[in-house]
Amino acid sequence: MAAEDIKKLIAARGQCKASMTRMERFLQQEPQLFTVESLNTRKASMNTVFQKYQDVCVQLSVLEPEHHKDDLDDDTEDRFYSIMTALECALNVIEKTAQQNTQTAEGTGKAARLPSLDIPVFDGRDVALYKSFIEMFEAVVHRDARIPVVQKLCFLKKYLKGEPLQLIDNLPIIGASYDSALELLKKRYDNPALIISSHVNTLLDIPALHRGTALQLRDMVAKVRQHLTALQNLEQPVTSWDAILACILLRKLDSFTVRLYHSERDNSEQHTVSSLLNFLEKRAAVLEASPAGSESSVQDYKIDVDCAIVPKITSAQPQQAIDLAKLILPNAITLADDEFNVPGEVSLLLAERLRQALRIQCC
Incomplete structure (x- = not known):
């Protein structure tokens, strides 16, 4: 029975050494393939393996002292400590890299603020404005590699309202939705015939x-x-x-x-x-x-006028306000006085001959 136990213990000790060999091969991989989770899991596993190895050695030394002499010459303990040191170094490298990436991301977030350039809000009512809107958005936001894709999607929604915003508003706020949103807008508004x-x-x-x-x-x-x-x-x-x-x-x-x-x-x-x-x-x-107030002049002309200054020419004309709704005015005429229907003072009264002279000059 003792011989059978010894065989089992020797086999268990061999499995422990084999586990260490596999761990050494694992640590020979490229460092970028490691993750914190996998390294911590293997670190805990190595502790268990080495503890089992020590227990097996103790049992073998009791059952078969000769095997204990072999264990004294074994390098398994040195291998264990080398493995643990390598695991710890790999974890430190990953944590340091993650910290640097976090600092870079924070710096990028600060640098990703939009420049002081106003992007017009596109509401879709005038499809002809789509080209100018999307080209300015692409210049300011889309081509800026510092801005994360999800943030670009948020900026896109910020500068849309009405129908264009409704078109993409139900897309989830994830990176993959950004290209989908641009494609939806392009299919709807980048229509040369409509523009x-x-x-x-x-x-x-x-x-x-x-x-x-x-x-x-x-x-x-x-x-x-x-x-x-x-x-x-x-x-x-x-x-x-x-x-x-x-x-x-x-x-x-x-x-x-x-x-x-x-x-x-x-x-x-x-x-x-x-x-x-x-x-x-x-x-x-x-x-x-031209001098202020001269825009109504039609030609360069000069005429001598004899004027008579009197306190009052006549009463307000028209004497009562005229209801325009009751008048039928041609659409093709331009009124000399847009408020002709409102009673007002008469400041100047032109004689018939003077009106004729001015009419000849104007025509």
């Missing part, structure tokens, strides 16, 4: 000018140039639209500005949008250089 249609409709819907002031003319020119440039970037043949577009824009101008344009242009040449816009810019510059 072209939006620019064309905006050109057609430019409000008509009732008075050709410098501010109104410059605003109109800016809008037309903006949308024509956008259409050119979308590879639309805008230069071939001159005949149609020039006529459309002329109908948006006040009658006096149209007369000036026709009086200055060469009637033998075809209308071009470029020449019309250049004229409007020149006209706006002239109006801006």
